[in-house]
Every structure is written in C-alpha cells, then in structure tokens.
Amino acid sequence: MMNTVNSHLREWLNTGLGFFYPNVCQICQIGCATEREGYVCAECWKQVRFIRSPFCDRCGLPFQGDLTTKFECTNCRELELHFSSARSAVVAKTVVLEVIHRFKYSHALWFENFLADLLIREAAPALRSQHWDALVPVPLHPKKFREREFNQAEILARRLGAATNISVDTSLLQRVVPTLTQTFLSREQRASNMTNAFAAAAGSAVGKKFIIVDDVFTTGATTSACAKALRAAGAMEVAVWTVARGL
Ligand SMILES: [Zn+2]
Ligand SMILES: [Zn+2]
Secondary structure, eight states, rough: OHHHHHHHHHHHHHHHHHHHSSOOOOOTTTSSSTTTTTTOHHHHHOOOBBBBBBBBBTTOOOOOSOSSOOOOHHHHSSSSOSSSEEEEEEEOOOOHHHHHHHHHOOOGGHHHHHHHHHHHHHHHHHHHHHHOSSSEOOOOOOOHHHHHSSSSHHHHHHHHHHHTTBBSSSSEEOOOOOOOOOOOOOOHHHHHHHTTTTEETTTTTTTOEEEEEEEEESSSSSHHHHHHHHHHOOSSEEEEEEEEOOO
C-alpha cells in the first residue's frame, strides 16, 4: 500500500517538476533540452571540447603537436604527484565551466546528467578494460558537506560506478582539514594548502587499486593529496578521472 502511495506521489512530483523545469536549455535559455540531456541544448553542446591525444601521460594535459613517444609536461615535472596518471573528459572552459560552477555552488543539480554523461563517455570505456577495486570521490570536509548538502564528486562517482560496475567507496578516505578554497591560490599555495588535508586509516587500502573521481582537475594538488593518503594506507595504485581539465 505504502509503495503504491509512494509511486503515485513520485509520479505526481515528476509531473510537477516537468512543469517547473520546462525542456529549455539552462545555458542559453533558447534551445530545447530535456532532463536526460542535463538541460544543455545541441547548440551549447558544440562548445564542449573533448580531450584527445596528444596529452601528457601523467596528468592528461593536452598539447599541440603529434608526439608519439611518452611525454610528461612541465606541470608534472614541477610537482610531486602521487597518482600514476590523471585523465579528464573535457576542457574546463565555456559551457562546461559554467555548468560545473552552477552545479557546485548554486545547487543547479539539474545539470547532473550533462556532467555524468561527459565523464561516462570518456572514462567508462577505458575503465571497463582495466581492473580497479573502487572509485573514491574526493571527500568534502564534514563542515563543508553540511553547508553544501551534497558532494558533487560523489554524485559523479556514483554515476560512473553504475556505468562500469566498479564500487564506490566513500568511507576509505576522509578530509581531515577544512582547507581554504583553492580558487585564488598559486600553484605552490595550492600544493601546500592540500598537504595532509586527507587521511585514510592505516592499512585500509593494502594492495588495492583506486580511481579518484572529481569534477575538475586544475594543478592536481587536490587529487595528488588524496592519492598520497591512499598510498600511505597501502594502496598499490591510484589513478584519477575528472570531468574537466583546466588548461
Ligand atoms: Zn543552449
Ligand atoms: Zn603533465
């Protein structure tokens, strides 16, 4: 009985939401876009730039040219990175950057399908052919989580996990220091801001392989600090996938 009531209620709510969210692109407010499309229309979609080879083997930074040998960029040579490799689906510019900011800071959760789709398109085919023990979303500090009420990295990791059958682990890694926002910090400040920001229980990751999932990769300071904590807890390998990559 309760289930029937719930399903009727859900139906009613969905109809209601359809009323409040018409099928209009939430970027340009002109084109047609459905919930399934994450409310981004075909015209705005054309601004999305997928990251294609060649890119840095280590951090996924795309570059011009047709290098066929292994290549590590200056970003990687200057930083001590604790992950084996990082890849991102698209460039963090134009529509993608706007969607990520509104999703994260303005609770524009209707963009979830757009962001999840970008990540799944690029990451799922690569991950399905490899062996990974779990996806680990970059955790928020509990204080930040209470303010924001959701962790965008966890939402994206759960969608990628459902698409790849890789489990999502949100208890292994904790954010133990409420770090300052990284936005206005230099590369060096970002790295030191993140040092020891994360922790995993000793021995909790022994011999395992993890993918850290986040929305944006900028210098790699955050994901590298996560990788460092997982490696310290015994992880055999830690790699990174994000939706977008700052250039
Ligand atoms: Zn549009
Ligand atoms: Zn690099």
